[in-house]
Amino acid sequence: MQKLLPPFLYLITLISMALLCWSLDVNHLIVYPYNLVGLPFVLAGLLLAAGAKKTFVHVGTNVMTFSEPGKLVTHGAFKFSRNPMYLGFAVSLLGAALLFGAGIVSLVCWLGFIAITDRWYIRFEERAMREKFGSEYAQYCCQVRRWI
Template identity: 55%
Template sequence: MRKLLPPVLFLVFVIAMALLCWGMGFSHRIGYPYNLAGLVVAAAGLVLSIAGKNLFKRRHTNILTFNEPDVLVTEGVFGHTRNPMYLGFAIALMGFAILLGGAVSSFLLAGLFVLITDRWYIAFEENAMRRRFGAEYDEYCRRVRRWV
């Protein structure tokens, strides 16, 4: 799983949602046109993820999960959540769950994505950040929450 980057996992979960929701015939709880609200939620999540990515680019820092961190970014969206890209993916998955009709399986998959992200990717990154930035990172963690 170490080679599976978060954006790829996100796409795997979107595809899994569609396959389970439509392919397996799970019941849909949100009908048309109300399910279209999921587009707004998904777009908002993707905008948040992209904002985090773009800030990393502007600061010329590593964005790849398993590479060494080289800059501690604490401004912009990182001033509100330590993981805006993951939070954005999670919000986008909730949007896709709504868009696909609100099948329970879709929401469970979104929850599973959060669990995997929290326990695997974020835990790995936080250990690397703590090793690299020490007390400065600990102070950032005291000021800004992991998710929201």
């Protein structure tokens, strides 16, 4: 199951939200045009995730979740969140949930994404980072929160 990379979980969650909201006759808490408030969240989240990935590429470190970490990145968005790519995906999915009318089903999908990301991906990565970077990573963890 380690082969399910975060962008694929993001897409699976997004598609599940859409299909469940449209196939089930779900009560929408936010109706058109008010649901469009989700659009800036979708865009901002994707920009945050893409910008954080670009930072990794720029410094020449590994972006792949289940590979050995290359470098400890602490600048850019990583000054504010230890996981800005995951945060960006979560913000984007929240925006999608709002666009889909903030039905309970879409919000549960969003929370499921956050739980899986936090308990599976982030825990795995933090363990690898502690092993590779030791006290330097521990100090970074004291200064920067996991999500925001």
